[in-house]
Each structure stands twice: as C-alpha cells, then as structure tokens.
Amino acid sequence: MLASLTKQLPVQIFLGVLLFLSVAIVSDRFTRGVRLDLTEDKLFTLSDGSKALLTGLEEEITFDFYFSRTLATPYPQILNYGKRVEDMLRALAAASDGKIILSVVDPEPFSENEDDAVEAGLQGIPLSDGSTIYMGLSIADQLDGKATIGFFAEERENFLEYDLIKAVATLDDSTKKNLSLLTSLPMQYGAGGPQAAASGRAQPYVIYQQLGEFFNVDDMAADFSEIPANTDVLMVVHPPSLSDAQLFQIEQYVLKGGRALFFLDPHSEAMDPRAFAPNSSTLGPLLKAWGVDMPEGKVVGDASLAQRVQMGGIGADAIKDYIVWMAIRSDFISRSDVVTGTIDNLNFATAGVLEPLDGATTKFEPLVTTSAVAMLFDAQRTVGQPDPDALIKDLVATGKNYTLTARVSGPAKTAFPDLVSAEAGPVENAPVAQGSINIVIASDSDIFEDRFWVQLQELLGQRIVVPLAGNGSLILNLADHISGSDALLALRARGISKRSFGVVDALRRDAESRYSQEEQILQNQLQETEIRIAELEAQKPQGTAVLSSEQEAEIEKFRAELLKNRKALREVKRSLRQEIEGLGKWLAFLNIALVPIIIVFGVLLRLMMRRRKAARAAARAV
Numbered sequence: 260m261l262a263s264l265t266k267q268l269p270v271q272i273f274l275g276v277l278l279f280l281s282v283a284i285v286s287d288r289f290t291r292g293v294r295l296d297l298t299e300d301k302l303f304t305l306s307d308g309s310k311a312l313l314t315g316l317e318e319e320i321t322f323d324f325y326f327s328r329t330l331a332t333p334y335p336q337i338l339n340y341g342k343r344v345e346d347m348l349r350a351l352a353a354a355s356d357g358k359i360i361l362s363v364v365d366p367e368p369f370s371e372n373e374d375d376a377v378e379a380g381l382q383g384i385p386l387s388d389g390s391t392i393y394m395g396l397s398i399a400d401q402l403d404g405k406a407t408i409g410f411f412a413e414e415r416e417n418f419l420e421y422d423l424i425k426a427v428a429t430l431d432d433s434t435k436k437n438l439s440l441l442t443s444l445p446m447q448y449g450a451g452g453p454q455a456a457a458s459g460r461a462q463p464y465v466i467y468q469q470l471g472e473f474f475n476v477d478d479m480a481a482d483f484s485e486i487p488a489n490t491d492v493l494m495v496v497h498p499p500s501l502s503d504a505q506l507f508q509i510e511q512y513v514l515k516g517g518r519a520l521f522f523l524d525p526h527s528e529a530m531d532p533r534a535f536a537p538n539s540s541t542l543g544p545l546l547k548a549w550g551v552d553m554p555e556g557k558v559v560g561d562a563s564l565a566q567r568v569q570m571g572g573i574g575a576d577a578i579k580d581y582i583v584w585m586a587i588r589s590d591f592i593s594r595s596d597v598v599t600g601t602i603d604n605l606n607f608a609t610a611g612v613l614e615p616l617d618g619a620t621t622k623f624e625p626l627v628t629t630s631a632v633a634m635l636f637d638a639q640r641t642v643g644q645p646d647p648d649a650l651i652k653d654l655v656a657t658g659k660n661y662t663l664t665a666r667v668s669g670p671a672k673t674a675f676p677d678l679v680s681a682e683a684g685p686v687e688n689a690p691v692a693q694g695s696i697n698i699v700i701a702s703d704s705d706i707f708e709d710r711f712w713v714q715l716q717e718l719l720g721q722r723i724v725v726p727l728a729g730n731g732s733l734i735l736n737l738a739d740h741i742s743g744s745d746a747l748l749a750l751r752a753r754g755i756s757k758r759s760f761g762v763v764d765a766l767r768r769d770a771e772s773r774y775s776q777e778e779q780i781l782q783n784q785l786q787e788t789e790i791r792i793a794e795l796e797a798q799k800p801q802g803t804a805v806l807s808s809e810q811e812a813e814i815e816k817f818r819a820e821l822l823k824n825r826k827a828l829r830e831v832k833r834s835l836r837q838e839i840e841g842l843g844k845w846l847a848f849l850n851i852a853l854v855p856i857i858i859v860f861g862v863l864l865r866l867m868m869r870r871r872k873a874a875r876a877a878a879r880a881v
Contacts, residue, residue: 550619
C-alpha cells in the first residue's frame with residue numbers, strides 16, 4: 260500500500276501544480292474585475308454615487324488608457340499599479356451599461372501610439388535608454404468634452420475612483436453651477452498673495468482649485484454692491500469688514516431663498532501671523548436675526564481632540580498637544596446628515612462656537628461639534644506665540660459639546676427693517692422683511708488652508724494632493740448639496756490617507772499627564788536655580804572680576820543643584836519616552852506576532868485533538 264502511494268506521489272504533485280497554474284491563468288483572464296474588498300471603508304468597491312452617475316450617462320464616453328505594460332515589466336511596483344488602474348477602469352465600464360468605451364493602449368517607444376499619448380497631454384517617466392513609461396488616461400465625450408489624467412500617481416491610490424468619476428462628472432462645463440465667492444483669504448494666490456502671483460510663484464489653495472472644477476467660481480470684490488444675479492450658491496469665507504448696505508444685500512439674497520454657506524472665524528491662522536490681535540470676521544447683526552450666536556473674541560479648546568503640533572523647535576520635546584487646533588473624529592461629525600455622513604475626520608484651527616438663540620424661529624442642526632472635554636478661551640491667547648501647556652493647564656471641562664458647524668433653516672426676519680421700508684424698485688426685486696432661509700454656518704475659516712488638511716507632493720511637474728483630513732470633502736459636499744447636486748457626496752470622503760489611532764492617543768495622553776506635573780515642578784526649580792546663579796555672579800565687587808570664596812561656594816552649591824535637577828528632568832522625559840515606545844512595541848507585537856501565534860496554536864490544538872480521538876477509537880477497537 261505504501262509503495263503504491265509512493266509511486267503515485269510525483270504524478271499527484273505534477274497534477275497539483277498544473278491545476279494551480281490553470282486556475283491562476285483562468286482567474287487572471289476572466290475574473291480580473293472581481294475583487295473581495297475587506298477594507299473598513301470599502302476603498303475598492305464602487306460607491307453608490309459612482310454607480311448612479313455611470314448608469315445615468317446619456318451618451319458614450321471614450322476612455323483611452325495609455326499604459327506602457329512592456330516597459331513597466333522590470334518595475335513590479337509600476338506594473339502592479341498599472342494593472343490596478345486597468346481593473347478599476349474595467350469596473351467603471353462594466354457599471355456604465357455600455358456607455359463607456361474602454362481602449363487599453365501600450366504605447367511603444369517612437370510609435371504613433373506614443374505620439375497620440377503626448378498629443379493627449381499625458382506625461383511619463385523617462386528611462387535611461389530614452390524611452391518613456393506612460394500610465395495616463397484621455398477621456399472624451401460626443402460633444403467635444405475632454406478630460407485628462409496625465410499620470411496615475413500611486414500616492415493617490417486611495418482616491419483612484421474619485422479622480423476617475425470627477426473627470427467624468429466635469430466633462431460638460433455647461434452643467435456647472437455658479438458659485439459667488441466673497442473672502443479676504445488669499446485663496447487664488449496662496450500664502451504669498453498677489454505678490455507671489457506677480458512673480459509666477461502663486462500656489463492657489465487646493466480647495467479653490469477643486470471648487471473651480473465643479474463650479475463656475477466668481478470672485479466677488481470686497482467693495483461689491485450687489486450679489487451677482489446668476490448666483491446658485493453664495494460662499495462667504497472670512498469676509499472683509501462689510502457695510503450695512505453690503506450685509507443687507509447678503510441678507511436679502513438669503514431671505515429670498517438663495518442658498519449660502521458662511522465660514523466665519525474668531526482668529527484666522529491664514530492671515531498675517533505677525534498680527535498682535537486676533538484677525539476675526541463677523542456678519543454684524545445677521546447671525547442674531549437668523550437665530551444664531553457666535554460669542555465674539557472666543558475660541559474653543561478641546562483636550563480630547565487636540566492636535567499634536569511642533570512648537571518653537573525641532574525634536575520630540577517641542578511636540579505638544581495644542582488644544583485649540585482640533586482633529587475632529589467621526590464621533591463628533593453628524594452621521595445622519597447626507598453631507599457629513601461619510602466623513603471620518605476634520606481638522607479645525609482656533610475655531611469659534613455657534614449657539615442657537617432662545618426663542619429663535621429657525622431650526623439649528625449641528626453638523627460638527629467638540630467633545631465634552633472643552634471650554635472657551637479668549638482668542639487673544641492664540642495670537643503670536645501661544646503657550647500650549649498653559650492652555651491645557653487652564654482648561655476646565657464644561658461637559659458641553661460646542662457646535663462648530665450647523666445647518667440653519669426656517670423662517671427668519673430682516674435685521675434691517677429701516678432699509679426694507681426705504682428701498683424702492685420693481686416688485687420682483689423689492690426687498691422683503693421676512694422669508695425662509697436655508698444656509699450652513701461654520702465657526703472656522705482655517706479649514707480652507709492647505710496645511711491643515713492636505714499633503715502636497717510634486718511628480719512629473721504635477722502637484723499631487725494627498726488629503727490628510729476631510730476638510731475638502733466637507734466644503735465641496737456642502738456646496739454640491741446646497742446647490743441641489745448630490746452626485747459625489749459619499750465618494751469625496753472615501754480614502755483619507757491618515758487615520759488617527761484613538762486608543763493609542765488616549766494611552767499616550769494618560770502617560771503624559773502622569774509625568775507632566777513632575778516635569779513642571781522640575782522645570783520651575785531649574786529656572787529658579789538658574790536665576791539664583793545669575794544673581795550671585797552679578798554680585799562681583801566693583802572694579803574686579805573675582806568673587807569671594809563664600810560666593811564661589813554658594814554658586815558651586817547651586818550649580819550642583821542645577822545638574823541634579825537637569826538629571827531628574829532627563830529621567831522624567833526618558834521614562835515618558837520609554838513608556839510610549841513600550842506601547843509601540845507592544846502594539847507591533849500584537850499586529851505582527853500574535854495572530855500567527857494564535858493560528859499555529861489552533862493548528863497544534865486541532866492535531867492534538869485528532870490524535871486523542873484516533874487513540875480513543877483505537878482503544879475501543881481493541
């Protein structure tokens with residue numbers, strides 16, 4: 260029996276290898292569009308928004324995917340990602356009911372196909388032999404609408420579906436709605452302002468460019484006298500100082516049913532950082548007329564949601580919890596609202612708070628809030644060089660979840676009754692004393708600034724945008740939804756590349772809190788000792804640089820105490836670092852070693868149980 264099995268073993272191995280290769284080849288050929296998505300956010304499954312947009316296409320769209328598969332063969336990373344992009348394109352084509360015509364082209368060097376790729380505006384990676392690897396897409400519809408993705412950067416793999424659907428959605432410029440933007444932020448120029456634009460160094464805000472992809476953006480002048488007549492959405496972001504006449508124009512637009520978004524700020528981080536006073540924005544009497552209050556000159560600090568920031572230096576010792584810069588987790592973002600329901604995290608900086616007024620006729624619906632470990636601070640404390648440790652020390656949790664962003668809707672009255680009665684004009688343009696409003700108000704404008712929510716990279720001359728938080732998704736979703744379009748709401752929020760580790764952050768904060776008090780005591784002792792040494796050294800007899808022996812002895816005594824305090828402080832910081840590093844090593848063990856150990860233990864346990872069962876069966880047979 261054993262000899263027979265031994266003879267058959269090579270044949271069985273050969274058949275097993277043949278079966279494996281056959282299954283691999285067949286699956287690669289016929290099941291490439293089939294994927295099992297085990298990611299928490301389903302990053303590799305087409306969203307409902309994508310499917311709805313694709314099935315709603317009314318005309319054929321051509322996808323020409325130029326992928327240098329042959330040249331990419333020696334580069335596994337590029338080759339694998341090219342296949343990943345091709346799989347996604349095939350999935351989109353399959354979901355479009357035949358409206359997407361996909362063509363996959365391998366542009367060989369110095370061929371007509373390569374000329375077509377260059378003419379389409381695609382970019383490639385040059386190789387040492389003079390050839391170029393292409394991995395880009397040219398899209399065209401039947402009405403001369405065109406879009407191009409010059410090169411698929413692997414850094415944006417999480418946003419692959421969004422980039423493709425966005426390109427399809429923006430093919431037809433005639434469907435874009437009009438967004439009127441009023442702001443004092445340098446959105447169209449970047450941090451350098453108009454001077455940077457004049458010298459060719461302008462870097463517009465990422466969100467400003469994205470708004471331009473989905474809307475016809477009209478930049479309103481600071482001295483505007485009326486809201487543009489074709490406005491579909493009014494967006495007011497950290498507005499300049501407005502006159503009553505300008506506020507009245509905004510109010511009348513809203514009271515007559517105009518859709519509007521307002522982003523105010525008790526202190527704008529984006530404006531001149533050398534300012535000695537908070538750079539704030541307001542809407543005068545309008546908020547109260549709409550049933551909302553935003554306490555003037557106040558910012559909110561939250562110990563539970565504090566961002567880790569580098570303050571005043573390089574190194575771990577300069578990294579602090581800055582409680583007025585908040586990393587908002589999904590727990591504090593409304594899950595029931597269509598705009599925020601799929602957004603997982605947001606970054607706010609020196610934000611104010613919104614509160615509904617007693618007796619208001621409007622409906623106040625919070626979209627984003629703080630945790631209950633929060634309180635209000637004077638905005639002046641965040642100007643110049645703020646002290647993160649002092650802010651944390653002074654925080655006394657109020658137990659209240661403060662509102663940062665809210666929908667406000669329902670009946671409201673004018674804040675300028677005298678102007679309503681004084682204005683005259685055609686009946687259709689006559690001012691109104693009351694109306695039903697539909698607006699969104701946020702108490703922070705820094706969510707627009709790039710440094711708070713994106714990481715920027717350069718690749719082949721392109722600016723690659725990698726979101727670290729959902730700020731852009733929130734702004735675009737709000738503008739889309741309030742204008743009546745929901746096509747890309749859920750899709751924009753998918754795939755944020757940076758996720759916070761809540762448990763790890765909580766453990767780290769607990770460790771820091773146990774050492775911070777001892778560290779503060781030692782810091783104070785150290786400072787007092789240094790001051791005392793300086794005082795003693797200043798007590799030299801006039802006309803000489805020599806100290807008395809008693810003074811020298813006292814100075815040596817304080818220097819010894821200084822060294823002792825420094826050593827103790829180093830020990831405290833070392834203990835804190837070791838505890839945090841120990842936590843990291845323990846988590847690494849859990850992630851790397853624990854699961855394999857459990858699997859091996861389970862297999863061994865199963866084998867032992869089988870042997871015992873076989874032994875009992877043999878014993879019963881005897």
